[in-house]
Amino acid sequence: MITILGAGLGGLVLARILHISGMDVRVFESDASASARHQGGMLDMHVESGQAALKVAGLYEQFRGIVLEEGDALRVLDKTGRVHLAEAGNDLRPEVERGQLRAMLIASLPEGIIRWGHRATAVAAAADGTYIVTFTNGLSIRTDVLIGADGAWSKVRPLLTDIRPVYTGLSFAEARLTEVSSHFPEQGEIVGKGTVMALSERKGILAHREPGDVLCSYAAFEAPAEWSAEVASKAGGLLEDVLMRFSDWDRPLVDLVAKSEAPLIARPLFALPVGHRWTRGPGVTLIGDAAHLMSPFAGEGANLAMRDGAELAQALLAYDGAEAALAAYEAVMFARSESAAAESATGLALCFNDQAPHPIVDFFLGMRSEAETATGAA
Numbered sequence: 001m002i003t004i005l006g007a008g009l010g011g012l013v014l015a016r017i018l019h020i021s022g023m024d025v026r027v028f029e030s031d032a033s034a035s036a037r038h039q040g041g042m043l044d045m046h047v048e049s050g051q052a053a054l055k056v057a058g059l060y061e062q063f064r065g066i067v068l069e070e071g072d073a074l075r076v077l078d079k080t081g082r083v084h085l086a087e088a089g090n091d092l093r094p095e096v097e098r099g100q101l102r103a104m105l106i107a108s109l110p111e112g113i114i115r116w117g118h119r120a121t122a123v124a125a126a127a128d129g130t131y132i133v134t135f136t137n138g139l140s141i142r143t144d145v146l147i148g149a150d151g152a153w154s155k156v157r158p159l160l161t162d163i164r165p166v167y168t169g170l171s172f173a174e175a176r177l178t179e180v181s182s183h184f185p186e187q188g189e190i191v192g193k194g195t196v197m198a199l200s201e202r203k204g205i206l207a208h209r210e211p212g213d214v215l216c217s218y219a220a221f222e223a224p225a226e227w228s229a230e231v232a233s234k235a236g237g238l239l240e241d242v243l244m245r246f247s248d249w250d251r252p253l254v255d256l257v258a259k260s261e262a263p264l265i266a267r268p269l270f271a272l273p274v275g276h277r278w279t280r281g282p283g284v285t286l287i288g289d290a291a292h293l294m295s296p297f298a299g300e301g302a303n304l305a306m307r308d309g310a311e312l313a314q315a316l317l318a319y320d321g322a323e324a325a326l327a328a329y330e331a332v333m334f335a336r337s338e339s340a341a342a343e344s345a346t347g348l349a350l351c352f353n354d355q356a357p358h359p360i361v362d363f364f365l366g367m368r369s370e371a372e373t374a375t376g377a378a
């Protein structure tokens with residue numbers, strides 16, 4: 001029996017592939033149900049990772065049914081609203097709403113595999129080589145193969161390493177607008193069909209379109225890690241503080257955040273050190289953010305979590321015994337996540353600097369010309 005902690009995208013892909021291959025698997029998840037928490041946000045699925053994992057899981061065709069058409073269009077602006085780059089979607093990295101993707105994976109598993117309402121408080125190694133996981137609901141379980149798919153603040157990670165996520169210095173304030181075509185047409189126009197990134201002076205307003213006439217936006221800025229706790233207690237709260245930071249920005253752009261119908265959600269960005277790894281622990285490993293949390297500026301986190309899940313499942317199916325499988329999985333995963341984490345740190349630096357938006361525009365133009373050269377050479 002394989003025990004997975006966490007029903008995020010990584011844990012679910014792993015569970016799905018093991019299940020359809022006839023292995024016994026169970027997933028313990030802290031959410032009370034599949035719909036307990038708004039998942040939100042768009043994810044672009046990369047060919048070699050997210051899409052490849054869905055193919056192994058036998059869910060690629062179903063995934064195509066929930067892709068947001070032309071959701072991969074991209075525009076880069078500056079603080080005045082001037083457009084520096086506008087690219088139409090090309091379907092190489094199709095966009096999907098995270099909640100719909102997660103719901104599809106959950107529905108692909110029979111009832112009972114995911115044990116909802118199980119928040120792990122502690123995980124301990126027992127003398128006989130097994131692991132004991134204790135939950136807030138008073139239950140505890142024992143397992144000899146434990147996979148930590150429990151995200152940024154993993155309870156399984158301390159079994160393998162003392163390393164903890166470090167604050168990147170950047171915080172997001174998340175906003176949401178609904179019924180955009182009738183209530184917020186100007187903001188709908190700014191975002192277009194996909195994503196907009198307005199960047200200047202080490203700050204940004206980032207927004208993307210979601211299915212159902214919805215826009216999800218972020219104000220992004222450098223702030224101390226305690227920023228949200230400090231401003232939340234003040235009279236104007238998060239919103240007033242964010243508006244002050246963007247007071248000289250184009251007003252319709254700022255309204256992507258200022259007109260939010262839901263209270264702003266603070267999202268300080270944390271990352272694990274680039275290239276960190278651990279010494280193998282028998283019967284235990286990590287996938288996704290638990291293994292390699294990184295800032296979202298390479299758009300890789302969810303993709304890597306799914307690829308980890310797929311590759312770990314394939315290793316568990318291919319090798320005789322869990323130990324060899326976990327060792328083979330980690331060897332490949334460490335190298336892959338190191339380069340993605342480095343890319344992600346570079347992406348953050350390209351977006352938030354004194355010359356913004358030019359460095360990231362040049363980067364995208366360079367990528368485009370590389371792709372054109374590759375196509376021309378093919």
Ligand SMILES: Cc1cc2nc3c(=O)[nH]c(=O)nc-3n(C[C@H](O)[C@H](O)[C@H](O)COP(=O)(O)OP(=O)(O)OC[C@H]3O[C@@H](n4cnc5c(N)ncnc54)[C@H](O)[C@@H]3O)c2cc1C
Nearest residue numbers: 006008009010030120150151288289296299300301302303
């Ligand atoms: C603002 C933002 C934008 C992003 N955009 C992108 C993007 O465009 N593309 C991309 O690829 N990635 C993106 N990412 C990164 C992506 O969200 C993560 O990398 C991805 O969700 C990791 O998946 P996971 O399965 O490892 O972990 P998670 O999605 O965090 O899932 C972990 C699961 O474990 C459960 N859990 C946690 N603790 C416990 C516990 N103690 N007991 C039981 N269960 C527990 C949680 O409830 C959750 O269901 C973004 C991240 C942020 C913050």
